[in-house]
Amino acid sequence: KRNKGPLVPITPMPGFSDMDTPELKNRLNRFGVRPLPKKQMVLKLKEIHQYTHQLQSSESEEETSGPQRPPNASNSQSAPLSFKQPTAPPAVSPVKLQPSEEDELLSASQNSDTSSTFNPFLLPRSNPELCVSEDDDSDTEGITASQAVVCEKDKLLAVRQFILSDPKLYARVLQYQPLSLAELRSSLKAAGIRLGAAKLLDFLDSQCITFSTAKQGQNASSRRKRRVKTTTKKSVHLPCA
Amino acid sequence: MVVEVESFYGVYMLYCTNPKFKGRIYIGFTVNPERRIGQHNAGRHRGGAKRTSGRGPWEMVLIIHGFPSDIAALRFEWAWQHPHSSRRLSHVARRSRKESSLQFHWRVVSSMLRVAPWSRLPLTVRWLKQEYRMDFAPELQPPLHIPLTFGCVCAKTKPQQECKEQDERPVERCVLCGVFVKATDRLSCFHPSCQMVSHLICLAKHFLKAEPSHLLPVEGKCPGCHHSVLWGSLIRHKNGCYGDLEEISSSSSQSHWTDELQL
Numbered sequence: 001k002r003n004k005g006p007l008v009p010i011t012p013m014p015g016f017s018d019m020d021t022p023e024l025k026n027r028l029n030r031f032g033v034r035p036l037p038k039k040q041m042v043l044k045l046k047e048i049h050q051y052t053h054q055l056q057s058s059e060s061e062e063e064t065s066g067p068q069r070p071p072n073a074s075n076s077q078s079a080p081l082s083f084k085q086p087t088a089p090p091a092v093s094p095v096k097l098q099p100s101e102e103d104e105l106l107s108a109s110q111n112s113d114t115s116s117t118f119n120p121f122l123l124p125r126s127n128p129e130l131c132v133s134e135d136d137d138s139d140t141e142g143i144t145a146s147q148a149v150v151c152e153k154d155k156l157l158a159v160r161q162f163i164l165s166d167p168k169l170y171a172r173v174l175q176y177q178p179l180s181l182a183e184l185r186s187s188l189k190a191a192g193i194r195l196g197a198a199k200l201l202d203f204l205d206s207q208c209i210t211f212s213t214a215k216q217g218q219n220a221s222s223r224r225k226r227r228v229k230t231t232t233k234k235s236v237h238l239p240c241a
Numbered sequence: 242m243v244v245e246v247e248s249f250y251g252v253y254m255l256y257c258t259n260p261k262f263k264g265r266i267y268i269g270f271t272v273n274p275e276r277r278i279g280q281h282n283a284g285r286h287r288g289g290a291k292r293t294s295g296r297g298p299w300e301m302v303l304i305i306h307g308f309p310s311d312i313a314a315l316r317f318e319w320a321w322q323h324p325h326s327s328r329r330l331s332h333v334a335r336r337s338r339k340e341s342s343l344q345f346h347w348r349v350v351s352s353m354l355r356v357a358p359w360s361r362l363p364l365t366v367r368w369l370k371q372e373y374r375m376d377f378a379p380e381l382q383p384p385l386h387i388p389l390t391f392g393c394v395c396a397k398t399k400p401q402q403e404c405k406e407q408d409e410r411p412v413e414r415c416v417l418c419g420v421f422v423k424a425t426d427r428l429s430c431f432h433p434s435c436q437m438v439s440h441l442i443c444l445a446k447h448f449l450k451a452e453p454s455h456l457l458p459v460e461g462k463c464p465g466c467h468h469s470v471l472w473g474s475l476i477r478h479k480n481g482c483y484g485d486l487e488e489i490s491s492s493s494s495q496s497h498w499t500d501e502l503q504l
Binding site for chain 1: 309310312358425442457472479
């Protein structure tokens with residue numbers, strides 16, 4: 001009964017990293033914790049989840065959703081608490097604040113092709129290269145470091161194979177068309193390839209594949225059209241040299 | 242000579258010529274450089290950015306173009322503006338005291354071109370004003386396929402595609418696998434008189450034989466005419482952007498631009 005094999009979790013950890021700030025605040029509030037900066041809220045919620053789900057283990061051998069061993073080892077013998085927490089909805093777009101943020105930025109930058117503060121991802125202050133949160137790729141304490149490296153290599157190869165085996169997807173890559181990150185992640189998940197967000201981005205970068213974090217239905221060209229409309233009214237037409 | 246380019250996505254650098262503002266630099270994105278510089282110098286009420294408004298006069302001295310999409314260009318723009326926040330540029334040192342803003346930004350962009358995801362894109366580095374031009378530092382040479390060039394560039398709207406031509410085109414076979422080629426994945430060589438036609442994926446795999454670990458080719462020899470062609474040029478040709486290809490195909494028949502470098 002206390003075998004070492006991976007246990008099926010009763011309540012898998014919700015995708016805290018994909019939740020937006022109001023939801024995180026709300027969840028913390030249930031535990032009496034005040035609102036914190038977003039990253040800290042995610043960490044805190046994960047910590048709380050582990051304390052309350054002590055025999056949780058990962059779904060697969062390699063991937064974990066957090067450190068395996070709970071901080072107080074003395075409780076590890078107790079039966080798992082069977083809380084029924086609603087599982088988080090699958091992540092469709094990395095940050096739900098995105099569209100409204102972008103709209104604000106767009107209206108502010110109507111006077112230019114793009115203001116220097118425009119960035120396609122998040123708040124101007126933050127780093128857009130961290131646009132996708134790091135969820136499942138945290139430390140893999142259950143296996144050795146060299147095993148982790150090997151597993152990662154296999155997963156990268158699997159992603160590579162996945163792209164090569166899908167002619168439509170590969171055709172997009174070959175024509176430099178941006179891939180929707182959300183779509184790619186869900187397709188990979190459906191194919192059983194579990195790779196953390198940061199590692200996936202690193203892989204796409206190394207292959208020089210452009211990705212788009214745009215929410216479905218709000219693609220770059222529609223944004224661009226809006227901007228072009230406002231600038232043509234105001235622009236000064238210069239004859240080509 | 243002005244080069245006309247369709248489907249233009251560029252990231253540019255402005256230099257302030259006002260002595261009061263001591264060589265300030267501004268980095269921006271545009272699909273039409275000639276219109277854009279006019280907007281900057283006319284001020285924010287005429288489309289220029291707030292940050293440059295009233296702080297001119299500005300000259301557009303350098304532009305990196307050839308980005309295949311606005312997203313790719315915008316990401317490049319952000320990283321150039323924030324090299325120390327970009328995770329791909331953590332190796333780029335901060336501006337030293339003796340470095341002017343112009344020199345610093347040139348150093349940053351030189352580093353960026355050597356790094357993924359930009360190192361395999363079909364980019365062109367273009368100095369628009371000769372008097373500001375700088376060469377790449379010996380240790381910061383760009384990838385071989387990225388040319389350094391000079392002169393003005395004009396964004397051109399693509400003429401309405403010759404769709405009819407495509408429907409009437411005779412059925413063609415891929416030179417590499419022999420199977421019929423559909424218009425959506427058809428690639429053809431842009432060198433005059435070369436008849437090569439192939440599937441997108443077939444030719445990509447052919448080019449990637451030299452770089453098996455990659456998914457996106459950079460360049461290769463056309464199986465028809467054996468000229469060395471850039472993958473980016475083939476894609477632009479497929480999309481109907483011929484403007485800068487004439488420049489490329491005429492120069493490649495003479496010599497590679499690197500031959501003319503004095504090292």
